[in-house]
Amino acid sequence: MSTAFHLNNKIILITGSTSGIGRETAIKCAEMGATMILTGRNTERLNETLKALKGTGHKSIACDLLNEASLKDLVSSCSQLDGLVHCAGLVKPFPVGFLTKPKIDETLHSNFYSVVELTSALFKAKKINDKASLVFMSSISGQHPHKAGSMYAASKAAVEAFSKTVALEYYPKGIRSNCISPAMVKTPMFDAASEGMSQESMDAHIAKYPLGVGYPEDVANSVIFLLSPASRWITGINLLMDGGLLLEY
Amino acid sequence: MTLTLESFIAKLEEEIDTIPKGSLKPDTNYRDIKDWSSMHALIIIALADTDYNAVLTGNDLRSCNTVSELFNVIKSKIA
Numbered sequence: 001m002s003t004a005f006h007l008n009n010k011i012i013l014i015t016g017s018t019s020g021i022g023r024e025t026a027i028k029c030a031e032m033g034a035t036m037i038l039t040g041r042n043t044e045r046l047n048e049t050l051k052a053l054k055g056t057g058h059k060s061i062a063c064d065l066l067n068e069a070s071l072k073d074l075v076s077s078c079s080q081l082d083g084l085v086h087c088a089g090l091v092k093p094f095p096v097g098f099l100t101k102p103k104i105d106e107t108l109h110s111n112f113y114s115v116v117e118l119t120s121a122l123f124k125a126k127k128i129n130d131k132a133s134l135v136f137m138s139s140i141s142g143q144h145p146h147k148a149g150s151m152y153a154a155s156k157a158a159v160e161a162f163s164k165t166v167a168l169e170y171y172p173k174g175i176r177s178n179c180i181s182p183a184m185v186k187t188p189m190f191d192a193a194s195e196g197m198s199q200e201s202m203d204a205h206i207a208k209y210p211l212g213v214g215y216p217e218d219v220a221n222s223v224i225f226l227l228s229p230a231s232r233w234i235t236g237i238n239l240l241m242d243g244g245l246l247l248e249y
Numbered sequence: 250m251t252l253t254l255e256s257f258i259a260k261l262e263e264e265i266d267t268i269p270k271g272s273l274k275p276d277t278n279y280r281d282i283k284d285w286s287s288m289h290a291l292i293i294i295a296l297a298d299t300d301y302n303a304v305l306t307g308n309d310l311r312s313c314n315t316v317s318e319l320f321n322v323i324k325s326k327i328a
Contacts (some may be wrong), residue, residue, distance in 0.1 A: 093291055093294070094291075094295050094298075095288070095291050095292055095295050097264075097292075097295075098292075098295040098296070098298075098299050100299075147287065147288050147291060148288070148291040148295075194307060199311070201287050
């Protein structure tokens, strides 16, 4: 039986692969037949993810995406890519009245600038193969912000606009670009974001999810779909994954 | 900025405008502040970060009840 639901013969670069959604996605992609190039800042944790991958030929390249030279090294040591998954990012809740340029920069550099810089540099270096698929991790916050999440929401909305532009500019090469916007997913980032919330308000929020909160593997499965030939006809979309949260809105 | 309990109380009264000036005492339970919400918790975390360079967590907030307890936690975390 032939199926388009696979990642055989695909080389895929993934950022933020040392924890949360990125780590789980790397593991699942390898299970689906991909050869993975993992990147992240922490070598030890990169090796940990690398060891968890099935199959052979995978590698890791340590990189601080905020560092220009480090990003350049990553691009030059990367092989030709059939897929690129951007999972690196941070969430730092801060109310509007307290925002300053350093605070704005902190979130935008991690969640937007480095995403654009890496993508652009890979295209410039002609490392993205024809028919490749790019997946950007956005968030439900991009369209539905939360209190103290202005910069996070802005960075994700910016990523969504960027992804659509990539889709427009590169469709002649059959290259596709899509976003995934999850709502609450149980990850270390989720734990960081829930700092400052009381247990009661957290429980009240979780109760709003008809299908419960999400897990990294839920998102990983969608990333696999968007990377695989099964999504050949899909580009420029933002796939909302919210366990039904927004059904009543 | 030097952190004294008095200056911290003054800061809280300035940032959270549902607190009548001069009404906040060291033994006030900060959750009893009028219309207390998660937004106020976020403001306290941001205030600690901005003015005292202290990183507070939700657990820190959960572990305190009074304004002076909050003050002591921030003081212990000043970088």
